[in-house]
Amino acid sequence: MAKPASKNTAAAKAAVATEGDELPALRSLQDAFAAKGKYPASDQELLTFYEQMLLIRRFEERAGQLYGLGLIGGFCHLYIGQEAVAVGLQSALKEGHDSVITGYRDHGHMLAYGIDPKVIMAELTGREAGISRGKGGSMHMFSTEHKFYGGHGIVGAQVPLGAGLAFAHKYREDGGVCMAYFGDGAANQGQVYETFNMAALWQLPIVFVVENNGYAMGTAVQRGSAETHFYRRGTAFRIPGLDVNGMDVLEVRAAAEVALDYVRAGNGPVLMELHTYRYRGHSMSDPAKYRTREEVQEMRDKHDPIEAAKAELLARGMAEDKLKEIDKRIRQQVSEAADFAENSPEPELSELHTDVLVERY
Amino acid sequence: MAIELKMPALSPTMEEGTLARWLKSEGDAIRSGDIIAEIETDKATMEFEAVDEGTLGKIMIPAGTAGVKVGSVIALLDGEGEAPAAAVEASAAAPSPVPVDTPAAAAPVPVAAKKDPEVPVGTNMKSVTVREALRDAMAEEMRRDSRVFVMGEEVAQYQGAYKVTQGLLDEFGPKRVIDTPITEYGFAGIGTGAAMGGLRPIVEFMTFNFAMQAIDHIINSAAKTNYMSGGQMRCPIVFRGPNGAAARVGAQHSQNYGPWYASVPGLVVIAPYDSSDAKGLLKAAIRSEDPVVFLENELVYGRSFELPELDDHVLPIGKARVMREGRDVTIVSYSIGVGFALEAAEQLAAEGIEAEVLDLRTLRPLDKQAVLDSLAKTNRVVVAEEGFPVCSIASEIIAICMEEGFDHLDAPVLRVCNEDVPLPYAANLEKAALINAEGIVKAVKQVCYR
DSSP: OOTTHHHHHHHHHHHHHOBTTBOHHHHHHHHHHHHHOSOOOOHHHHHHHHHHHHHHHHHHHHHHHHHHTTSSOSOOOOOTTOHHHHHHHHTTSOBTTBEEEEOSOOHHHHHHTTOOHHHHHHHHTTOTTSTTTTSSOTTOOOBTTTTEEEEOOSTTTHHHHHHHHHHHHHHHTOOOOEEEEEETTGGGSHHHHHHHHHHHHTTOOEEEEEEEOSEETTEEHHHHOSOOOGGGGGGGGTOOEEEEETTOHHHHHHHHHHHHHHIIIIIOOEEEEEEOOOSSOSSTTOOOOSSOHHHHHHHHHHHOHHHHHHHHHHHTTOOHHHHHHHHHHHHHHHHHHHHHHHHSOOOOGGGGGTTSOSSOO | OOEEEEOOOOSTTOOEEEEEEESSOTTOEEOTTOEEEEEEOSSOEEEEEOOSOEEEEEEOSOTTEEEEETTOEEEEEEOTTOOOOOOOOTTTTTTOOOOOOSHHHHSOOOOOOOOOTTSOTTOOEEEEEHHHHHHHHHHHHHHHOTTEEEEETTSSTTOOTTSTTTTHHHHHOTTTEEEOOSOHHHHHHHHHHHHHTTOEEEEEOSOTTGGGGGHHIIIIIIITHHHHTTTOOOOOOEEEEEOBOOSSOOGGGOBOOHHHHHTSTTOEEEOOOSHHHHHHHHHHHHHOSSOEEEEEOHHHHTOEEEEEOOTTOOOOTTOOEEEEOOSSEEEEEOTHHHHHHHHHHHHHHHTTOOEEEEEOOEEETTOHHHHHHHHHHHSOEEEEOSSOSTTOHHHHHHHHHHHHHGGGOSSOOEEEOOOSSOOOSSHHHHHHHSOOHHHHHHHHHHHTTO
């Protein structure tokens, strides 16, 4: 019975050192983020964020219309409402150097990484000019040039794949980081935790991003998750967490910098939880029976990231006419993308058998 | 009564080993748990621990003896208070090989195979185990290309669960030879992501049975990405490890996944038999721009075959190999099945039937033409496959013969596979469930109407 004595002392020490249920080291980034506050964007930077978010919003609205017209088939998951997440986070990355990977709700992340809306929309319509030459569709788009690695249709699969991209950065010692997005639903997949373990063990340069939009398809977070604070889910692997308002692009950007500084310094992974909301259904075929209209309207009215950025720009003295001008230009850009996507030819039938294997055997 | 200490089997497939060193001498007191000797297998050096207590009597097998069969008496242990068993000549005088009734023991001695036309005439050959051939293939490719690395369970410090990665950690260090936790789904995904990110991973599965946990990444992430990205995103990765039935390890550790992977467009699937193909095709797999599933066989790892001594022995993927020429019937097989097919061919030759043995080597893309050419020559085909019969590679070969070789057929194509049951544990049931040469001989006679 004398044996556990030292253990008790250690346990007692740990209990004293623990604040709530988290180790202080795992909260250190949250504290740094809180101390930092919102990202002090210049007027030009804020305007750029606004434009990027607006482009995603208008692009997705148009994609929804094209789906309704039967020009887009299969599954189509819109990013409307979540724009501040991809824009805020990716604005802190080095485009073409740092890797990005996500799940099937991927249009926004591509637009935020500067990929041409035309080739994205043409992929949605299944055309030869699409970024995957019409063979991938909404859920399977890639741009190795931009280091955007998809676009993955299997829920959670992008998490170990992202760790593999981070592994490659570390192996090559190129200083790059991988940002791997997944949803609150994917956060319950076992492979996510297998990846947390190895990423922490090997100190891989990766930022895990949980986009918590409140619903795993139709299942509200509290109906599917025992621990609803996703940023805490790295605790068992000693991965520090960051709890972030994903509806404010400047908060997102500030948190991204805290996370990236930590990861780039060679400390291993960070787990960010971004609280966000999708206004549209899970996919286009969503009956929307699991939440009220009022709930959606409340988010739109009071927490919209684009309206917030707009209000801030106006408060900073930006002329309303200039914003209208931008809105018009973006509508034009999206219309051109839609026209291009609608009028481009479908792939040649000979494409059916190409790209199965790279080599000939 | 003296207790006989017998050469232990230190793994399910061990048949013999080297008695490397005695740690006790005749006359030493032995307590339970003492390490008495060191035994070397082709995989590792293991300690032989005493179970019974007493005094070490006569040492029957001197240190340094190689090829000591499992089960043969290596020393005598005198029980407490007994007179030393002097020279108990009897069974022990010469270590008589004790037959071990496992499929491994029943496996055929490799027959001198027909020369591979890919190997230049006059090339010097040396005898090498499949295990070493695989290791050398990886080491050579790692020397050649710094992007190549190996990851998997116990591949580094333990030197490989089946010792295929032996020595790689010493040469290449922990950055390129990486021990993973037991987390197949996770590390298969990380390997696949690393390939997407421009590296050349070799992911070892301790066995392909465990790759079931990772099959989503092999198929959905690795195989489909090139197509889904319109050829933009490649995934040059090799998933390798032992596949198929081992010996007495039961249903969950004994399955041939060849037909599963071979059904997926976007994958290359290789299942070699001998050392030359193991090495030449693994090197080709590592160099390939496509994702490759490389299926090895535990029971074949320790077998030695002729390997050409070439600086860079790389073989073409997607080409079958005629292992033995014959005019009367074609036996199509791959992996360990080739050994049974060659054994059957020897027996058949004694009865006047000349069988051609075709080793597919690559299961996807399948060398259809080689099958059809051999069929056109012999007009009769039997498929020999260590695996389930239903929806098998055999099924596929039969379909090819029907669709494209019908006019050449003089008899229905038959398949000789394992029984259509989960592999049982009991030695007799296991034996009854697995393919063997006798079954192939019987099927060949049937298609030859003999």
